[in-house]
Amino acid sequence: MRGSNDRRNGATMCLAVSLFPGEAPFEVPMSARPDFSLLARFVQKAEAAGLDMVLLADSAPGGGASNRQVPFEATTLLAALATVTNKIGLVAAASTVAHQPYNLARRFASLDVISHGRAGWNATMAQDPREAANFSRPEGFSRDDFRRHAEEFIGIVQGLWRGWDPDALLFDQHGGRFFDPEKMHLLDHKGEFFSVRGPLNVARSPQDAPVLVLSGLSEPDMDIGARVADVILLDEPSVAGAKADDVKRRAVAFGRGPGAIKVLMNVAPGADMAARPDVIADRLEESFRSKSCDGFNMLMPPVLSVLDDFVDRVLPELRRRGLVHPDYRNATLRSHLGLAGEERQ
Amino acid sequence: MSARQMKLGAFLWATGHHIAAWRHPQAHVTAGVDIDHYVHLARTAEAAKFDMLFCEDAAGVREANANIASQTSRSIGFEPISLLAALAVQTSHIGLVSTASTSYNEPYGLARTFLSLDHLSNGRAGWNLVTSASPIEAANFGSTGLRPHADRYERAREFAAVVTALWHGKLDGASGLGHDGQNFSVRDPLDLPCSPQGAPVMVQAGASDAGRDLAARTADVVFTAAQTLEEAKAFYDDLKGRLAAYGREPDDIKIMPGIAPIVAATEAEARAKHEELQELIPDDVGVALLSSYLSISDLWRYPIDGPLPELPASEGMQSRQALVIEQSRRDNLSIRELARHFAGARGHWRIVGTPAQIADELQARFEGGAADGFNVMPSYFPGELDTFAALVVPDLQRRGLFRTDYQGSTLREHLGLKRPM
Structure with a gap:
């Protein structure tokens, strides 16, 4: 569904920017902590450049005040950013240990309505060892328990997101029917860790459901990713290609279309963006053409000059090579990513 | 202006507080999916110098019978914390108070989320503590049944103590100040800077004996439902009387009964x-x-x-x-x-009348020792909030009973509350 001058199966690369990830290649001094207006300018700049989405990391509670780069929790920050942007996708990280599935499903469903269908949830399959101690689970989770807990959690959230049919709301003031009761569905989930009746008390998403971005997957998590993820973020470039092929094969085996999952490779572009934009562009082009990924997630500090280097130097080069779509086609994050309904089975 | 002035909250609820509000031709029927509607309401309330916006909340639908529920507008709406975070950057002065349950959250996450809302709004956030009594909510959180009232309040007391300790920077496992209690354990301090207003404002509404006691211990603001002046005054005196036991002064809590007005020129x-x-x-x-x-x-x-x-x-x-x-x-x-x-x-104090009649009633309760202010519950939105802002607020201002402009910038300053130590 991308531009006609595409050179790889009619597709252009997906581009995301990830703000303040733990492993950011830059340190932001405490004194230079960005306030909301700076973050708003950063995301507006990313939007003006036509990037698909911004990912808002959420520091692991327990990391200590010195590790924080902004004074905001990710979902509340997303809500605020949604009101000062119109097109760009906004994805917030939120932990399956720190939330209850009903509350989290609700928060993101609401963010999706606030942003008119531009919201996504970044769930990680990698457990933060310090987090459980602040959420009344001092004993933590075993690796296996954490995986099963996360998988059940995600299933509940995605089920709740689809509890109202898209045409359930009638708003029939004269007839006195606000919604069609036949089009509201209970979840009635009873599982190992949770039981949740539903339905959600937020309307159906303008983009069908918020986008699910999974990160931190290790080998045993690949089946989960293949079944439920819309976007998968991968770390190690050396094995990313094989992993991407593998997860897409598994997705097809689960009855999903081959385009139903977008695999993005995490990239820390570093300081040579400004000096050697062509080198960065070469590297991205090579990975993209070898089909090891559908695009890239650029890890950046919330510093405008770093984004400027990417947007003003590297992006024009990628665009010149026909690797990046020229503008947003539609309004929702799902459509930016080529994940809109018709590509799902 | 040194005379005591009343506090006003704008209690936002979907299409309106009247159960049939959504069917009224001047209600915005798609309120529950329209963020611009809420931005309009927030700006209207801010222009009228309200102290705060207030959002009710339940982690579930309101009515289990789908046929009945489908004839009201209350089964869908925005989740209030995300709603208020969006409104925080679309407003500059008005306070932003959301309800959240101590039964279905963890104190670390809740303290962190409200502190983030406080930073987004530069010190205008508040948390309305509820313990959640609805079995519909309980069924969304794995419970086989609702917890008994006493257990819910025991959990709420511990929850509030942990949240307050986190906000005040008095919880840190590394210094031997971790929390390991009956219901919760928390090891680390929050990873966000401290609140621009000292700590977000604590609000409560429980009217039971346990609820009043918890409010006397921890709340800055208390919402109540009272039909008559006598009833309101009895509650007011009782709650203010409980404060001394916790080393607090009567003015440390603002009591704000709900009022459901229907206003017109005649x-x-x-x-x-x-x-x-x-x-x-x-x-x-x-x-x-x-x-x-x-x-x-x-x-x-x-x-x-x-x-x-x-x-x-x-x-x-x-x-x-x-x-x-x-x-x-x-x-x-x-x-x-x-x-x-x-x-x-719905059991709330309904006044039907002219702006002057409504102002008279509010004045009588405010000056009669029954209220420090009021939580205004318009029957339908935006019409009845617009009407209250345009007709009743100016009347109260002319009487010197309500501010004509904000004096401070934080919610604590609007409410005249001390900054916590």
Whole structure:
């Protein structure tokens, strides 16, 4: 569904920017902590450049005040950013240990309505060892328990997101029917860790459901990713290609279309963006053409000059090579990513 | 202006507080999916110098019977913390208070989320603590049943203590100040800077003995429902009287009863407006609500235009049941009339009248030692908030009872609350 001058199966690369990830290649001094207006300018700049989405990391509670780069929790920050942007996708990280599935499903469903269908949830399959101690689970989770807990959690959230049919709301003031009761569905989930009746008390998403971005997957998590993820973020470039092929094969085996999952490779572009934009562009082009990924997630500090280097130097080069779509086609994050309904089975 | 002035909250709720609000031609029927509607409401309230916006919350739908629920607008809406975070950067002065449950959250996550809202708004956030009494909510959180009242309040006390310690920077496992309690354990301090207003404002609404005690211990603001001045004054005196036991002064808590006004230029117009709303209550919805007040399930079997049948005595809600029965006999009301009467006001203080009449009533309670301010519950949005802001607020301002401009920038400053140590 991308531009006609595409050179790889009619597709252009997906581009995301990830703000303040733990492993950011830059340190932001405490004194230079960005306030909301700076973050708003950063995301507006990313939007003006036509990037698909911004990912808002959420520091692991327990990391200590010195590790924080902004004074905001990710979902509340997303809500605020949604009101000062119109097109760009906004994805917030939120932990399956720190939330209850009903509350989290609700928060993101609401963010999706606030942003008119531009919201996504970044769930990680990698457990933060310090987090459980602040959420009344001092004993933590075993690796296996954490995986099963996360998988059940995600299933509940995605089920709740689809509890109202898209045409359930009638708003029939004269007839006195606000919604069609036949089009509201209970979840009635009873599982190992949770039981949740539903339905959600937020309307159906303008983009069908918020986008699910999974990160931190290790080998045993690949089946989960293949079944439920819309976007998968991968770390190690050396094995990313094989992993991407593998997860897409598994997705097809689960009855999903081959385009139903977008695999993005995490990239820390570093300081040579400004000096050697062509080198960065070469590297991205090579990975993209070898089909090891559908695009890239650029890890950046919330510093405008770093984004400027990417947007003003590297992006024009990628665009010149026909690797990046020229503008947003539609309004929702799902459509930016080529994940809109018709590509799902 | 050194004279004591009242505090005003704008209690936002979807299409309006009247159960049939969504059917009114001047209500915004798509309120629950329209963020621009809420931005308009927030700016209207801010222009009128309200102290705060207030959002109610439940982690579940309000009505289990889908047929009844589908005739009201309350099954869908925004989740309030995300809603207020969006409004935080679209406003500059007004306070932003959201309800959140101590039964279905963890204190670390809740403290962190509200502190983030406080930073986004530069010190305008508040948390309304509720313990959640609805079995519909309980079923979304793996419970086999609702926790008993006493357990819920025990958990709430511990929850509030942990949240306060986190906000005040007094919890840190590395210094031996971790929390390891009956319900919660927390090891680390919050990973966000401290609040621009010292700590977000703590709000509460529980009217039971345990609820009042918890409020006396921890709350900065208390919302109540009181029909009469005597009732409101008794609650006011009782709660303020409990503060000394916790080393607090009477002015450390602001008591703000809810008020459900219906305002128009003349009393006749106000009455007509009220009648118009009452006519919009679907019979099913009214009878269902009346049934729940009467603690019986088969009221629908009786002719709706006939009188209330003789009812057996029941265990639940005896005082309210007696009130309904007494009114039906005294005023010779049919089931339909009775249902409309109770469904419309939902037990809140309803005043129907002119701006001056409403201002008189508010003044009487404010000066009569029954309130420090009021939580205004417009019948439908945006119309009735616009009307209150345009007609009642200026009247209160002329009387010197309400601010004509914000003096400070944080919610604590608006409310005249001390900054926590």
